[in-house]
Amino acid sequence: xxxxxMVVYMLTAIFLGGFGNYLIPLMIGAxxxxxxxxxxxxYWVYLLATLVLxxxxxxxxxxxxxxxxxxxxxxxxxxxxxxEWGIILMLSSLILFIIGxxxxxxxxxxxxxxxxxxxxxxMRMPLTVWGIxxxxxxxxxxxxGLFVACVMLLLDRTLGTSFFVPAIVEMGERRDYSxxxxxxxxxxxxxFGHPEVYIVALPAFGMxxxxxxxxxxxxxxxxxMMVWAILAIGVLSMVVWGHHMYxxxxxxxxxxxxxxxTLAIAVPTAMKVYNWVVTLWRADIHFTTPMxxxxxxxxxxxNGGITGLYLGNVIVDVPLSATLFVVAHFHMVMGIAPVLVxxxxxxxxxxxxxxRMMDERLGKIHFWITFLGAYAIFFPMHYLGLLGVPRRFYDxxxxxxxPHSAVGLNIFxxxxxxxxxxxxxxxxxxxxxxxxxxxxxxxxPWRAASLEWQTPETPPGHGNxxxxxxxxxxxxxxxxxxxxxxxxVPQNAPLQxxxxxx
Amino acid sequence: xxxxxxxxLVVVASLLFHFLSPWRPTQIESNWGFIDxxxxxxxxxxxxxxxxxxxxxxxxxxxxxxxxxxxxTYEPENRRLELLLGGITTVAVIALxxxxxxxxxxxxTPPGDAMExxxxxxxxxxxxxxxxxxxxxxxxxVRFIDANNALGVNPADPRGRDDLIISNGxxxxxxxxxxKVLLRSIDVLHDFYVPQIxxxxxxxxxxxxxxxxxPTRTGQFEILCVAYCGVGHPQMRGTLIIxxxxxxxxxLAAQQxxxxxxxxxxx
Numbered sequence: 009x010x011x012x013x014m015v016v017y018m019l020t021a022i023f024l025g026g027f028g029n030y031l032i033p034l035m036i037g038a039x040x041x042x043x044x045x046x047x048x049x050x051y052w053v054y055l056l057a058t059l060v061l062x063x064x065x066x067x068x069x070x071x072x073x074x075x076x077x078x079x080x081x082x083x084x085x086x087x088x089x090x091x092e093w094g095i096i097l098m099l100s101s102l103i104l105f106i107i108g109x110x111x112x113x114x115x116x117x118x119x120x121x122x123x124x125x126x127x128x129x130x131m132r133m134p135l136t137v138w139g140i141x142x143x144x145x146x147x148x149x150x151x152x153g154l155f156v157a158c159v160m161l162l163l164d165r166t167l168g169t170s171f172f173v174p175a176i177v178e179m180g181e182r183r184d185y186s187x188x189x190x191x192x193x194x195x196x197x198x199x200f201g202h203p204e205v206y207i208v209a210l211p212a213f214g215m216x217x218x219x220x221x222x223x224x225x226x227x228x229x230x231x232x233m234m235v236w237a238i239l240a241i242g243v244l245s246m247v248v249w250g251h252h253m254y255x256x257x258x259x260x261x262x263x264x265x266x267x268x269x270t271l272a273i274a275v276p277t278a279m280k281v282y283n284w285v286v287t288l289w290r291a292d293i294h295f296t297t298p299m300x301x302x303x304x305x306x307x308x309x310x311n312g313g314i315t316g317l318y319l320g321n322v323i324v325d326v327p328l329s330a331t332l333f334v335v336a337h338f339h340m341v342m343g344i345a346p347v348l349v350x351x352x353x354x355x356x357x358x359x360x361x362x363x364r365m366m367d368e369r370l371g372k373i374h375f376w377i378t379f380l381g382a383y384a385i386f387f388p389m390h391y392l393g394l395l396g397v398p399r400r401f402y403d404x405x406x407x408x409x410x411p412h413s414a415v416g417l418n419i420f421x422x423x424x425x426x427x428x429x430x431x432x433x434x435x436x437x438x439x440x441x442x443x444x445x446x447x448x449x450x451x452x453p454w455r456a457a458s459l460e461w462q463t464p465e466t467p468p469g470h471g472n473x474x475x476x477x478x479x480x481x482x483x484x485x486x487x488x489x490x491x492x493x494x495x496x497v498p499q500n501a502p503l504q505x506x507x508x509x510x
Numbered sequence: 511x512x513x514x515x516x517x518x519l520v521v522v523a524s525l526l527f528h529f530l531s532p533w534r535p536t537q538i539e540s541n542w543g544f545i546d547x548x549x550x551x552x553x554x555x556x557x558x559x560x561x562x563x564x565x566x567x568x569x570x571x572x573x574x575x576x577x578x579x580x581x582x583t584y585e586p587e588n589r590r591l592e593l594l595l596g597g598i599t600t601v602a603v604i605a606l607x608x609x610x611x612x613x614x615x616x617x618x619t620p621p622g623d624a625m626e627x628x629x630x631x632x633x634x635x636x637x638x639x640x641x642x643x644x645x646x647x648x649x650x651x652v653r654f655i656d657a658n659n660a661l662g663v664n665p666a667d668p669r670g671r672d673d674l675i676i677s678n679g680x681x682x683x684x685x686x687x688x689x690k691v692l693l694r695s696i697d698v699l700h701d702f703y704v705p706q707i708x709x710x711x712x713x714x715x716x717x718x719x720x721x722x723x724x725p726t727r728t729g730q731f732e733i734l735c736v737a738y739c740g741v742g743h744p745q746m747r748g749t750l751i752i753x754x755x756x757x758x759x760x761x762l763a764a765q766q767x768x769x770x771x772x773x774x775x776x777x
Contacts, residue, residue, distance in 0.1 A: 174716025396705025
């Protein structure tokens with residue numbers, strides 16, 4: 009439940025559903041998403057999906073205890089909690105979510121392709137839009153894999169089909185299944201599950217690029233490379249799913265293929281990291297709260313990214329797979345890093361959404377506790393994985409290979425997690441306080457160049473742009489252009505004398 | 511200033527933790543030292559990257575922090591720098607991948623003279639089977655599983671009559687001989703993992719999987735299941751005991767064959 013809620017119902021929904029719907033029209037100069045009705049429908053179906061999922065806490069047997077991967081046969085057999093109703097509600101909820109997402113996803117893609125204002129070429133879009141757009145295309149390709157897996161597993165559970173379950177004896181009793189393949193489910197799940205990582209990461213990549221650029225008062229370095237890197241990651245991420253299955257019993261020859269594709273994806277990803285830090289070179293860095301969160305993202309993402317090189321390289325994965333090393337890796341890279349971006353993005357765009365600034369002092373306290381606290385939880389966790397401590401154990405019993413000091417480390421991580429979790433109240437307090445009492449923001453408090461900050465009203469009125477749509481003359485990173493009087497030039501400001509169109 | 515310092519300290523603290531903390535890989539007791547070598551290589555290469563990127567970032571944060579009158583330099587791209595960084599990364603990735611794939615090639619190719627044992631997982635215990643005097647396993651099927659035949663050995667298969675059935679969760683192996691472990695599950699996914707051996711592999715119902723290793727030292731180790739298999743998952747333990755040659759022969763002689771077990775039950 010925790011994993012599925014966080015990855016699908018929280019991260020995917022916030023990045024694409026939340027920021028996607030809000031930022032795409034504003035950033036490309038459109039009045040709204042192109043299919044407003046479908047958009048509304050998508051939201052209600054999403055809400056229904058979350059209610060169905062939440063309902064599993066109130067059914068006999070409780071929610072499914074199958075882990076977020078829902079691997080059959082375990083997920084639908086009696087040895088797993090929630091096998092009566094919980095698993096049925098989980099699968100139904102996912103099916104609903106994917107239906108809702110497909111409507112939203114089509115909307116993002118069509119809006120970006122069709123509704124850009126005059127002058128807004130594809131290569132003048134902010135990287136945020138590139139990230140969300142590519143993620144939406146990937147999601148439209150990847151979610152059907154999960155969809156069919158859910159439908160088939162639901163049939164195995166309810167009608168007794170045998171898509172994923174071979175002939176088995178459960179607790180001494182012969183079950184009426186035969187011929188199914190548990191590994192088929194894993195292929196379908198990870199065909200969705202791996203792109204899903206990048207469905208979350210690419211919007212985060214895009215937003216963090218924009219945050220760094222605005223608050224360092226400098227154009228993002230290597231914009232074209234950044235766009236190509238997003239596309240390369242998008243394509244490659246569709247052919248790396250097998251790295252979740254190195255020790256699953258699939259044909260070991262696949263290990264060669266998936267290790268090569270997985271490590272290949274490190275190259276465009278590293279290029280993005282280099283371009284973010286090179287953007288800071290000869291910049292004019294303002295340590296605002298959004299900037300701090302962007303920097304926190306860089307540290308946690310680089311840290312979590314390099315441990316991916318351990319797990320992606322098939323033989324190195326063998327001892328580490330299914331240990332706490334994996335848990336530490338993915339929490340760092342797709343838990344902490346994207347969540348830091350979400351916070352940074354909220355601090356950054358809150359003034360546009362509400363017309364008021366958030367409290368900077370509280371924001372900075374929130375940042376330092378969250379960033380350093382989360383790092384202190386997940387960095388040491390890798391070392392428990394190196395020891396060989398497996399994940400999904402609530403009890404190690406008297407395992408002799410684990411030194412007693414590891415217990416102390418476990419207690420430290422738990423305490424820290426509770427502390428960091430509680431400290432998020434600072435953020436919510438800040439949001440609600442600033443909604444009413446925040447300092448007035450004006451239209452463009454960060455002096456940003458991209459289009460969403462140039463709306464005639466703040467918060468943007470219905471239709472976003474008043475009577476006339478804006479016309480775009482340059483890219484969204486016009487900071488400190490030589491010869492310009494100000495340190496930023498909005499995308500919709502007419503070309504200056506002697507300025508080359510970008 | 512402070513931000514730059516803290517970010518640099520995060521790097522320093524991470525490195526100190528790595529070298530000073532008491533938690534390191536469990537002492538290896540198999541031939542898979544190569545796996546540990548690839549791990550060390552990965553640590554060296556990736557740590558250089560981590561330290562370089564974050565320290566460079568920290569330097570920029572200090573050097574280019576906002577001060578009155580500062581303006582940033584306008585530089586949209588620098589093709590040479592981007593190609594250089596991309597090239598270095600590609601080389602580093604190949605340096606990790608090439609040895610990794612070589613070792614993977616060995617990992618999936620058991621030596622021809624490896625002795626075979628079978629490990630069978632069921633919620634939530636381990637059983638084992640050895641091929642017996644004829645050195646061949648009898649065929650199996652879940653249809654044959656009953657209270658007296660937990661592993662589903664085919665009673666009609668002559669090759670299975672001398673198979674040794676070990677149902678107390680304790681597997682003995684001789685030190686120094688390569689072993690190919692055949693893996694079978696009769697209910698859900700399990701995974702055979704002994705931290706000291708390094709190797710692990712899933713047990714998948716409906717098919718047979720395998721891995722191999724050579725135990726290098728006598729001793730007693732825990733077998734864990736590391737593929738989540740329901741509420742009893744953490745309690746699914748077995749014991750691997752690596753014996754000297756004579757101890758192993760003694761243990762072997764004390765095990766019961768499938769045929770013997772069937773006869774005992776028939777009475």
